[in-house]
Amino acid sequence: MSAHQHTDELSINQALAWGYAQLIANKHISSDEARFEAQHLLCEVLKVNRAHILTWPENRLTQPAQSHYESLIKERKAGKPVAYILGYREFWGLKLGVTAETLIPRPDTEILVTEALKRITPKSKQLIDLGTGSGAIAIALAKENPKLIVIATDVHYPTLTVAKNNANLHQVKVSFIQCHWLEAFETLPKFDMIVSNPPYIETEDQYLQQGDLRYEPIRALASGDDGLDAIKQIIQESYPKLQSKGWLLLEHGYNQAEAVRSLLAQEGFCHIETIKDFAQHDRVSLGQK
Ligand SMILES: C[S@@+](CC[C@H](N)C(=O)[O-])C[C@H]1O[C@@H](n2cnc3c(N)ncnc32)[C@H](O)[C@@H]1O
Structure with missing residues (x-):
């Protein structure tokens, strides 16, 4: 011993x-x-x-x-992060399986869920979660809105396998599709809401070498020199795929709110606002078509 x-x-x-x-x-x-x-x-x-x-x-x-x-x-x-040791993390009161193929869902992302729920109306039919990871956002929203058509995508197939298992575990209906952001969605009907917690850390950020982040997949974390590559692409691709008055909600870094709001405005979104997280950092920005 x-x-x-x-x-x-x-x-x-x-x-x-x-x-x-x-x-x-x-x-x-x-x-x-x-x-x-x-x-x-x-x-x-x-x-x-x-x-x-x-x-x-x-x-x-x-x-x-x-x-x-x-x-x-x-x-x-x-x-090794506790969630990877135990193989699960709680999100929105739901026990979600996580593996090294998925980001560990964070409490701050529950703010995105809360803001999305405020904007889902009885007329909302179809919503999509881009870069679903463990399925956290899509599963939470589907759980709260069983009649809504919920689609979730990820670029990485093994990630989707984990998300599908989580949806089955919690008995929610979510359609999972492997694709690059919105590229698979050329056809109507358009979405009433698009939500995403995309990768948004600067590629060279030292933070990536610290703590739990060292164990999480880099494709889930980093996105270009300013961390905004994915966000820019999602904003551009989303506008034409939303119904009139449809919403786009994005999680982002604490110092990216101004840039994200300006990208939303450039694309034509209105009613743009930023919501703070539990630590009072800017965390989610959103806009309406
Ligand atoms: C920050 S994680 C978010 C995971 C989950 N939505 C959450 O909030 O816990 C970003 C996710 O985006 C996925 N992703 C990265 N690039 C992508 C792309 N081009 N198209 C679709 N998904 C992508 C990653 O595989 C990862 O699962």
Whole structure:
């Protein structure tokens, strides 16, 4: 056994303290994250909720549970994101499978879902999510609007396989299509709404070499020198494919709102606005045809 492994079964509290100490040694993991993740991983191993581990701190782990916990903590300490270790992430209250083929859905993207829901009317028939990844946005919107025709695309087929499994798991009807942004959609009917959380990080951004991003697919993250390549293309392609009064909603970087609003205006969109995320950063910009 290595110096980091334990011969005696640890109590829940001891296991958490050990897990925390291991995780905090990784400079990309903050103290709050280390505390939360040590608890989260132990809950997964013991198949209990946080209330259980807080209520029964003296309970001892079995040897297999302890070994399992140690192996998960080791993976996390090495930098692997918790969502990839566990194979899922919660989004919009839904447990979504994620793999190395998909971006890990972020809480900020729920803002895009909220804003989309505000603009879906009883007359809305058809909506498309471009670059669906795990299917997060499309599945959340389909769950809330079972009568809406929801289409979701991604350029990468293995990503769509994960998204399809998630849609099946949550029993929502979404049509998945592999294509480059809107190129497969030459025909009518036009969309009532187009939503996308496209890649929007600058290709040379140092941030790509840090934390969870190092493990996520680069095609899901980076988009040209200014990060705006995908957004520019989506804005141009969307306008002719929207119904009159149809909406385009885009997630973007905290410092891209002005550029995105100006691209929307150039293309002819009106009622343009930007919505802030939980940290009060500009995060979603939208416009109406
Ligand atoms: C930032 S991720 C968003 C994933 C998901 N919508 C979410 O919010 O969690 C961007 C997604 O766009 C996809 N993508 C990249 N280039 C694309 C293209 N040219 N056409 C369609 N999808 C593309 C990537 O594969 C990735 O799944």
